[in-house]
Amino acid sequence: MPRLFRKFFVITWLTLAGSVAIILATLNVFETLPSASKLERQKREVVLDLTANLLVKEGEDAARRLARASEDTVPIGLTISEIAGSGSCADRSMAGTRTVLKDGICYRLSAPRQGNVILDKLGPFVPGFGILISSAISAAVLARYLIRPVVHLRDGLSALAHGRFDVRIGHKMAGRKDEVSALAHDFDASAARLQDLQDAQQRLFHDVSHELRSPLSRLQAVGGVLRQSPGKLDAMLDRMDREVERLDALVGAVLTLARLTAGSRFPLKTQTLDVIDLLNDILGDAAFEAQAREVSITTNVDDSFLAEVEGELIYRALENVIRNAVKYTDEHSQVTVRCETTDDLLKVCVADQGPGVRRDELERIFQPFSRGNDAAPRGGYGLGLAIARQAVECHGGRVYAWLPDAGGLAIMLEIPRQPAMNSPANDRG
DSSP, rough: OOOHHHHHHHHHHHHHHHHHHHHHHHHHHHHHHHHHHHHHHHHHHHHHHHHHHHHHHOHHHHOOOOOOOHHSOOOOEEEEEEEETTTGGGGOOOOOOEEEETTTTTEEEEOOOOOOOOHHHHHHGGGHHHHHHHHHHHHHHHHHHHHHHHHHHHHHHOOOOOHTTTOOOOOGGGTTTTTHHHHHHHHHHHHHHHHHHHHHHHHHHHHHHHHHHHHHHHHHHHHHHHHGGGGGGHHHHHHHHHHHHHHHHHHHHHHHHHHHTTOOOOOOOEEEEHHHEEEEEEEHEEEEEHHHTTOEEEEEEOOOOEEEEOOOHHHHHHHHHHHHHHHOOTTOEEEEEEEESSSSEEEEEOOOOOOOOOGGTTTTGGGGGGGOTTTOSSSSSSSSHHHHHHHHHHHTTTEEEOOOOSSOOOEEEEEEEOOOOOOOHHHHO
């Protein structure tokens, strides 16, 4: 049963139970009040009658002795007084009083009613007041309990709408452990994700502009050379072709990375492919390129692995990692590629014998336009590993790096046989 439901249930039940208890208590009290009042009235009537009878039969002294004795045992405030004018003495008796004519003297016996007249008048309304007060208190507590987190959520959403992605509200829900606090923590996670995406977008814009500036500057320089020396046209055209090819490669890599980011809306176009066959094709091309640096590629790739993947993305991921290893491994060294398959997962480990990276750079090298600080300048834009990670994660897998004991850098690609239902690709669809 959800915690919030339990709290609402308990508060509502306690409200009703408290109201009923107050009603029963007040009814019980005021049911006894008429009995007490009636008993008090009966006692006054009995004492008055006894005193009046004794006054008629025994005289004033006997009546006063009885009055004093009755006040010691049943105090009702009995008083005996003489009334001037005995002609209408018999007509003056009323509730709580008696008039007695004795030996030509008119006596008044009085026992005034005692009690709280205001309480007696308000008695019928007290249960309603009790219900009103208890329900108002409970409603105030419940409203405060509900409204405060809603206000925090409203303020947080308003901040997000104005582009303030650093807002957090989870700490304002301290002490709560229910669906509302879970919603607040989900809000914080969403805000943190939006902040990361905004930072990544700004960083990407900055890096792209930085990377574009160099080839554009060289193209401008080529234009200036041609104006000064038209005879160098052929050489300058070759130079322009190379710069245009670099720009084309950069734009293609940026577009691929943009498609793979979490904010993209393109679903995967999967088909059943043997990922091992793709890997062997890539290894063949990489081995040919590695000959220029006298680098050998040692493989342990057997069997097959049929998977539902988007072939282009997986091909780019594997190719980027392997070519990156060939590019940065030392000359006259080797690159090792090993495969391990399970029922649902293919693990491809690519290890080189290059200078590697610092341990604190193992995650940073997967960010766009990032390279190790000690990496040799071998061309490229630092997008290969970022594209590889995004491509594999779109299929529900993962890519990570570590430093082998023998040196160099090792990168593991884990590719599932079926794309995970909660992968970013499925979220984008």
